[in-house]
Amino acid sequence: MFDVNLPKELLRLLKPQLPRMLEALRRFLVAESPSLEKAAADRCCGIIAKEWKGQGTRVERIAQKHRGDILRITHAPDKSRASGQLLVLGHYDTVYSSGTLQKMPYRVSAGKAYGPGSFDMKAGIVQALFALQALQQSKTPLGKRLVFLWTSDEEIGSEAGRKFFEAEARRSDAVFVLEPSFGPRGLLKTARKGVGEAELIVHGRSSHAGLAPQEGINAIHELARQLTRIEKWNDHRLGVTINAGIIEGGTRTNVIPERARVVLDLRALRVSDMRSLEHRLRDLRPFERGARLEVTGGFDRPPLERKMSATLFARAQLFAKQMNLSLDECTVGGGSDGNFTAALGIPTLDGLGAVGDGAHSSHEHVLINTMPARAALLAALLATS
Ligand SMILES: [Zn+2]
Numbered sequence: 001m002f003d004v005n006l007p008k009e010l011l012r013l014l015k016p017q018l019p020r021m022l023e024a025l026r027r028f029l030v031a032e033s034p035s036l037e038k039a040a041a042d043r044c045c046g047i048i049a050k051e052w053k054g055q056g057t058r059v060e061r062i063a064q065k066h067r068g069d070i071l072r073i074t075h076a077p078d079k080s081r082a083s084g085q086l087l088v089l090g091h092y093d094t095v096y097s098s099g100t101l102q103k104m105p106y107r108v109s110a111g112k113a114y115g116p117g118s119f120d121m122k123a124g125i126v127q128a129l130f131a132l133q134a135l136q137q138s139k140t141p142l143g144k145r146l147v148f149l150w151t152s153d154e155e156i157g158s159e160a161g162r163k164f165f166e167a168e169a170r171r172s173d174a175v176f177v178l179e180p181s182f183g184p185r186g187l188l189k190t191a192r193k194g195v196g197e198a199e200l201i202v203h204g205r206s207s208h209a210g211l212a213p214q215e216g217i218n219a220i221h222e223l224a225r226q227l228t229r230i231e232k233w234n235d236h237r238l239g240v241t242i243n244a245g246i247i248e249g250g251t252r253t254n255v256i257p258e259r260a261r262v263v264l265d266l267r268a269l270r271v272s273d274m275r276s277l278e279h280r281l282r283d284l285r286p287f288e289r290g291a292r293l294e295v296t297g298g299f300d301r302p303p304l305e306r307k308m309s310a311t312l313f314a315r316a317q318l319f320a321k322q323m324n325l326s327l328d329e330c331t332v333g334g335g336s337d338g339n340f341t342a343a344l345g346i347p348t349l350d351g352l353g354a355v356g357d358g359a360h361s362s363h364e365h366v367l368i369n370t371m372p373a374r375a376a377l378l379a380a381l382l383a384t385s
């Protein structure tokens with residue numbers, strides 16, 4: 001059993017660290033790290049690595065060919081009988097290209113720290129760094145090895161990072177994702193929808209609309225009927241959404257179109273709904289005789305189901321209460337790398353990073369006063385999981 005005073009004690013240690021936390025945040029932010037610019041991302045990677053060295057940790061830089069290098073930081077507990085591992089997962093890449101800093105420089109104003117990637121999610125990396133320091137400073141005994149993994153291509157789909165964090169997650173008993181929390185109250189994200197994209201192409205038969213209409217098969221008409229059918233699959237109660245986002249077809253008004261296509265955004269809260277949606281798409285049959293349907297794509301991120309985070313969240317909520325703070329949860333429609341780790345069957349708690357607003361926008365910022373408590377919360381989870 002852990003000491004009920006631990007969260008409070010960690011918070012007491014972390015509160016005076018806020019100026020140092022902001023100093024680290026500034027260093028991380030002024031090193032711009034766009035997902036698609038390796039040289040810049042690597043520079044940022046080096047700066048983050050430097051902060052983690054000399055904390056009783058092993059810092060490994062995993063070289064990447066096209067993306068910024070991945071950082072893996074391991075902290076092994078002293079007692080040799082310790083077993084198991086906890087993974088703290090995040091990314092240091094941002095959606096802002098180099099030079100953005102000139103338009104939106106790092107600045108602190110009215111309790112908010114602004115800058116590209118502050119909220120999503122460099123402040124999260126800072127909080128993790130100070131969480132580890134607080135654990136060491138308080139000499140809190142750790143039961144498990146801690147691995148912090150900072151990837152560099154989350155914002156563009158995690159193609160490079162995925163195999164590394166999945167391998168690390170498989171070795172772990174729990175995963176803590178430092179993506180931003182939600183809203184001004186900093187809700188944790190205990191469920192995330194799975195996200196996918198599918199394309200439906202209708203093949204018809206072209207013909208002269210005036211001279212030989214009976215010989216044509218109108219692909220647009222067929223697609224319209226299919227879309228009316230597909231639209232009914234939306235189920236907001238279950239969190240299933242299908243959005244026809246792009247549509248095209250046809251060439252001229254006097255030609256019966258032989259081809260029409262739609263690109264669909266697919267989302268679902270449960271794995272079973274994801275599967276059934278994919279099946280329904282594959283099972284689509286044409287209304288019109290002679291028309292042919294071609295369906296490609298599907299889900300690329302499975303849902304993070306709430307059952308994968310429920311136990312961890314309950315503990316986080318308890319720790320918050322012990323610090324006299326309230327902590328709530330929410331479900332979001334967008335995916336993160338936490339979707340992948342949860343799909344592996346590893347308990348995953350997401351949205352443990354910064355509190356703020358404006359991710360991917362010019363007013364992106366972090367509420368600085370929340371940083372010590374969020375760091376304390378993470379530290380308490382790491383000490384007791
Ligand atoms: Zn992010």
